[in-house]
Amino acid sequence: MINLFNPASALPDPKNRSFYCSLFIVASLICGAYFIGGASIAKEYKERLTRWKVIYTRQNTKFDTCKNRCQPLGSEALPEGIVAKTSDLEVRPLWGSSVNNENSKPSMSLLAIAVGIKQKEIVDRIVKKFLSSDFVVMLFHYDGAVDKWRDLNWSDRAIHVSVMNQTKWWFAKRFLHPDIVSEYEYIFLWDEDLGVENFDPKRYLSIVREEGLEISQPALDPDKSDVYHPITARVKKLKVHRRFYKFKGSGRCDNHSSAPPCAGWVEMMAPVFSKAAWQCVWYMIQNDLIHAWGLDVQLGYCAQGDRTKNVGVVDSEYIVHLGLPTLGVSDGNKVTNAPAPPQKGDPEALAPSASDKVNDRAKDAVLY
Structure with a gap:
């Protein structure tokens, strides 16, 4: 088929x-x-990708432009890295090795005092205490008598600055810029008429760190000191106090008080600043400042937080305020242009310490 x-x-x-x-x-x-x-x-x-590349290029261009503009004038031709943003107060030779041992531990704190030759013995005792505690010491000579300090065995270890008839705040504004003292953890800016027999710098700093004090001062021995403000007087049974109590009369101070002179306040006689606090305080100091009147009331803005907690007086490490007339002295012990000191224990008086009481500056300051 x-x-x-x-x-x-x-x-x-x-x-x-x-x-x-x-x-x-x-x-x-x-x-x-x-x-x-x-x-x-x-x-x-x-x-x-194109947009990101443009943005990245613009950012780099802006950074390079800012970097070039922020260079110090005259340093444009120098190799990168040769100009440092910060410095310190260490003495170094122009050539050769440093006079200090390179392996030694750097000093972590600074003591700066405005001094006159008449208080040489008192300053000698102060400086010895701080140098033995690994401090850098800087002396502001307001009388120009630098050479009269050369016989002290520590003189070459200290930094000497001489400008006639200026206060420590004038010196501090010009020589203690935050970038210059940035390596120091604490800055002690003290008067010269202070007794330190019962004061140990290392123990003091240990307490300040433990208590978290950004701005502080050692308490004053009430039996031997000229005490102008009750909050600065030593309380024997305390390690630190941050406020003063007054329940009678005008200007009362209690637990609710949060402003000077009841709380959050130290005197300008022996203040101690943390690095962060000093960076703020330095900008508060006027360029032409002679006295620190009124500055103490404003320090709370630089307390890095709550002034009633971060500002305090250390009782366990205390000093004596001798109340000696210093800057502005003439004709022996006669003080010119000195206002009358407030009554002892007056809580409403916000007077400066004795070394800041007078205004007898020379018209022309001379820098050595």
Whole structure:
């Protein structure tokens, strides 16, 4: 039997043809959408990369511009890194090795005092205590008598600055810029008429760190000192106190008091500042400041937080305020232009310490 081939039987079913056509169309649409979408995404990504590159270039350009503009005038031709942003008060030779042992531990705190030759013995006792505690000592000579200190065995270890008839605040503004004293953890800015028989700098700093005091002062021995402000008097049974209490008369002070002289306050006689506090206080000092009158009331702004907690008086390490007339003395013990001191124990008096009481500056200051 012979089977004849029927061409019509080789053609697919019309339903199958319709299905395959639909499938092809759908696949074409999917592929088209994929390629079109991919091209769009690639274009957008490329545009974003371009924008990021432009922003990065602009930022770098601004940084380079600022970096160039912030260079000290005249240092543009110097190699990068030769100009330092900060410095310190260490004495170094122009050539050769440093006079100090490079392996020795650097001093972490600074004592700065405005001194006159008449208080040489008192200052000698102060400086010996601080040098034995690894302090850097800086003396501001307001009488110009630098050479008369050369016979002291520590004289070469101290930094001497001489400008006639200026107060410690005038000196501090010009010679204790925060960038210069940035390596020191604490700055002691003291008067020269202080007795330190019952004071140990290392123990004092240990207490200050433990109590979190950004601004502080050692308490005054009430039996031997000229005490102008009750908050500065020593409380024997305490290690530290931060406020003064007065429940009778005017100017009362209680637990709710948060302003000087009840709380958050130290006298300008022997203040101690942390590095952060000093960076703030330095900017508060006027360029032409002679006395520190009124500055003590404003120190709370530099307490790095709550002044009633971060400002205090250390009782366990105390000093004696001798109340000696210093800057402005003439004709022996006669003080010119000196205002009358406040009554002892007057809580409303905000007078400066004895070394800041007079204004008898020379018209022309001489720097040696």
